[in-house]
Amino acid sequence: MKPALIIHGGAWDIPDEAIPTCKNGCQRALAAGWRVLSSGGSALDAIEAAIMVLEDDPVFDAGFGSHLTLDGRVECDAIVMDGATLRAGAASTLQRVKNPIRAARSILEHCPHMMLVAQGAERFARDHGVPLCAPEDLISDAERDAWFKCREDTHAAEHHRGHEQGTVGAVAIDRSGSLFAGTSTGGTCCKLPGRVGDSPLIGCGCYADSEAGGVSCTGYGEALMKIVMAKTAVDLLRQKQICVDSPAGASCSPSTAQVAAREAVHLLARRTHATGGLILLDREGNPGFAFNTPRMAYGYVALDGNFVTAV
Numbered sequence: 001m002k003p004a005l006i007i008h009g010g011a012w013d014i015p016d017e018a019i020p021t022c023k024n025g026c027q028r029a030l031a032a033g034w035r036v037l038s039s040g041g042s043a044l045d046a047i048e049a050a051i052m053v054l055e056d057d058p059v060f061d062a063g064f065g066s067h068l069t070l071d072g073r074v075e076c077d078a079i080v081m082d083g084a085t086l087r088a089g090a091a092s093t094l095q096r097v098k099n100p101i102r103a104a105r106s107i108l109e110h111c112p113h114m115m116l117v118a119q120g121a122e123r124f125a126r127d128h129g130v131p132l133c134a135p136e137d138l139i140s141d142a143e144r145d146a147w148f149k150c151r152e153d154t155h156a157a158e159h160h161r162g163h164e165q166g167t168v169g170a171v172a173i174d175r176s177g178s179l180f181a182g183t184s185t186g187g188t189c190c191k192l193p194g195r196v197g198d199s200p201l202i203g204c205g206c207y208a209d210s211e212a213g214g215v216s217c218t219g220y221g222e223a224l225m226k227i228v229m230a231k232t233a234v235d236l237l238r239q240k241q242i243c244v245d246s247p248a249g250a251s252c253s254p255s256t257a258q259v260a261a262r263e264a265v266h267l268l269a270r271r272t273h274a275t276g277g278l279i280l281l282d283r284e285g286n287p288g289f290a291f292n293t294p295r296m297a298y299g300y301v302a303l304d305g306n307f308v309t310a311v
């Protein structure tokens with residue numbers, strides 16, 4: 001099977017001056033993931049490598065540089081899902097993990113449960129080799145300044161350098177046909193402590209099923225949860241593939257992926273009047289993406305092996 005990779009760095013009102021940094025982050029994330037896939041590595045290693053690059057880049061809202069809660073802390077959420085087994089590993093409200101996707105992976109691989117939160121998740125991650133950091137190590141100067149302004153005034157996107165930064169995610173298929181999806185986020189800015197959004201919830205911020213495809217979402221979590229957006233998108237892929245399967249054998253049309261992505265975002269807009277976006281791969285590795293925000297940072301590896309990135 002030909003490997004495939006798609007990543008995103010969030011769907012928001014990304015201002016012109018942040019475009020080069022967002023593009024650069026997407027490019028580096030694709031390079032990290034593709035290095036793994038093109039040398040025969042696993043889809044799980046590839047999405048972890050890509051997402052770690054995005055988590056480490058403070059232009060995105062995940063890991064270091066995440067938005068702060070109302071009481072001035074970073075609380076991160078992350079999930080990874082295996083399309084073959086439908087098993088997920090998810091961690092929420094992490095305050096001491098530099099790369100939350102690693103905590104999610106440790107839960108996927110070693111935990112009898114599929115989701116852990118707060119200190120329980122941190123302790124589990126640490127016991128499975130994920131290093132912990134001080135909570136302050138996740139706070140960037142820019143987000144601390146933004147938080148002070150929001151506290152003095154009210155929360156406003158302008159305080160966050162003109163935009164709400166984005167959640168990150170990746171979907172990959174490797175040579176053996178394994179499909180994994182992952183999402184990592186600092187959540188929304190000035191959220192209440194303990195708030196959990198769509199991102200770490202199976203079916204909401206992420207879903208993967210090798211029979212249909214894999215999805216990672218971004219946007220206003222309280223709305224994405226209402227339409228269980230990632231699972232909805234995978235179900236749209238499944239329906240459309242059935243249509244394509246019957247007359248033409250077992251192949252997916254590349255446009256199916258794109259149509260499923262668009263329909264999921266239309267549903268979000270129609271039923272919740274909110275904004276967001278998503279990336280996906282269908283079961284054959286065709287990429288799809290859609291958003292109804294002014295911009296989304298994303299990238300994928302095209303059929304000819306070239307990296308396509310856009311904001």
Ligand code: ASP
Nearest residue numbers: 167187188197218219221
């Ligand atoms: N979906 C995320 C959340 O609500 C935010 C984002 O996508 O940027 O936590």
